[in-house]
Amino acid sequence: MYAAFTVIGLGVLSYPARANDTSATVAGGGIHFKKSADISMDKEVLKISVDKIDIRYVFFNHADKEVHELIAFPLPLSPYGNAEDNWRVHPSWDEDYMARKLLDENPGSALDQHPSNCNLKCWLDNAAFINFERTVNGEKYGYNYRTQAFDPNGKDITNLLIKHKIPLSSAYLIGYMEEGALHQNKALQEKLKKLHLLDGKGNPLWKTQTTYFWQQYFKPQSETVVTHSYKPQAGYHWLTGKDIKTFDDIKIESRDLDEKSWRNYCVRPDDQAQILSYFKALRPDDSQVVRAMEVQYILSTGANWNGPIKDFTLEITPPTPDTIVAFCWPGAVEKSEMGTVIARAENFTPDKDLKVLFISLKPGI
Template sequence: MNRALSGWANGSTVRPGWANEEEDMKRATLSAMTLAVLAPLPVAANDTQANVTMGGLIFEPNDQISMDSEDLFLSLDRVRVRYTYTNHGDKPVTLLVAFPLPDVPLEGADPEWVEAAYPDLDLIDMKTLVNGKPAGLMRIDIAKVNGQDVDKRLKELGWPVVHWKDPDFAARLNALSADDKSALVAEGLLTTEFVTEGDVRPAWTVSTSFVRTQTFPPGVPITVEHSYSPMQGGTVGSALGRDFRENGRLDPESEYVTKYCVDDAFLRGFDRKRYLPSGKENELFFPIESWIGYALTPGANWKGPIKRFRLTVDKGDPDRLVSLCMDGIRKVSPTRFEVIKTDFEPARDIDLLFVTFTPMEGGQ
């Protein structure tokens, strides 16, 4: 059975300056309702074999190299993962190994919100060790429209793949003639959705992966370690409050339930901090949601299941709420939760919801 992990928050998140204003609180709640439908920006993904083709970076299964163990640590501040691999063949195997990040922007999301959260990949601070020694990584950014690589077309136009890094790019697009805009919208490169009438914006997604060339000697286990700062999604406010529940329950089709497995215990923890015994909202604290995720399923691309898998989640503060979908989790400290599995074949990725209650102006 999936479990949610509960606790309270003590306001370790930075307090918004307007959080004590009634009208702005209403706006924050509406923002939370909008942002709650967006997926978080995942922290990254399991290593997986890749191949670079004309269609971009292709992730491939491997039937010769096994992932013997994976030790994964997830927190809001840092992510660490340690793998052990074995080549079961009789010759060395050299592969392109990719560590993929999520596509940006999030498909179907309103760019009014997503563009404010475009990741700065330079801040990830990615470090990789192979058998304890630093390994060089190369970043590959691939532009896609409907899943098709459009890098060549962008080069023809002189447009940047990572367009949000160019502060003048929006003005360049909107300086195009009406005919050019129409043609490029028809081509799928631009869209008129969610912009002022007559304006356009990029319609392509960006797929980013950190890649390295890795040689696996026969019969000799090798250890690979990654560490980095996670990309976070989040919002001021929350749609977890009682006003958003029917008969005390959340909509079972909401992402709170389907993506994060928020359960009754989590809601009780939320209510204890959000509401007074009288039922009125506690005006001393305000909920802040943070979301991270981890693409676990690429770990299924290696030979056989992951022989030993260990997940540790650290919520950082004993009073913070955290919820995720994972069987067999147990609490091992005031802030940490752990699950250990053998012969593990991941069928879904990991998404984590953190709720921190921050003191409002005048709060204690």
């Protein structure tokens, strides 16, 4: 399950798209195109950091006619897991949640500080995907979006909720780190009970999903240069251990529901030695906790074009030059003086997705 660019038919917006939504890390991805004899991906440059993902594609249309498709970028389903898990991560990819919180806490001003200590700019700065941008041949283009609500059986109940003037965002109704709108509105609770849309604990029985979509055009016998950029939803993890003697004694404590393992990140031997040395140097009374951040990217969709990616470059930039970057890659990598890790491949057919771990060798707070 993941958030990725997908070529869709018009009818797909009536059903929930797949989304890779761990509780603290949300994977974004690249364009997913139907197998085509016409369009090849001649070049891709993928730049990843904890704050931003930039992708530059160079496509070539081998046909003698213009090719155009409806492309979609579905965000993860929200909220992740069940209501009890909602506190684990801010639902910043839930467009309806973000919009309603902005209205609630900024009714008169976009700049005034509010009880949540987060003004309008703060909300937007911390929202993943909302500032998604795309260009085609150097020109900036917009996109459409639609937010839908799905019950546990995958049925679209968007129109039902709108008809009864019920907020689409179940995350908004439940609340995040505070009492939600549902628990403050008895009339709304009764309305949802009559519609059989609450579970045994009084929580909404649906999830929402926002999908961006647009028409992509490829001129005949021509290159098309496409760029996308967005803010990823990074996951926060902690490296901990007691009586550490070997690297395997160091554990990854995660807010995600998914169990974390070192094998998911292919930490190189020299980096293992550096991490182990750091932990061993700590005094017994020091807090042996180190923070790590994870960014995921759906790379395997790059295998859906005509042939392999002819020229692929991956650049991963850490927050600081001394941050360790760990990820699985089949070939050699190089590192710049500023700490950027660079991997290259020719005629590349990706069959796995990226999980990048940024390890800062400083005590966690």
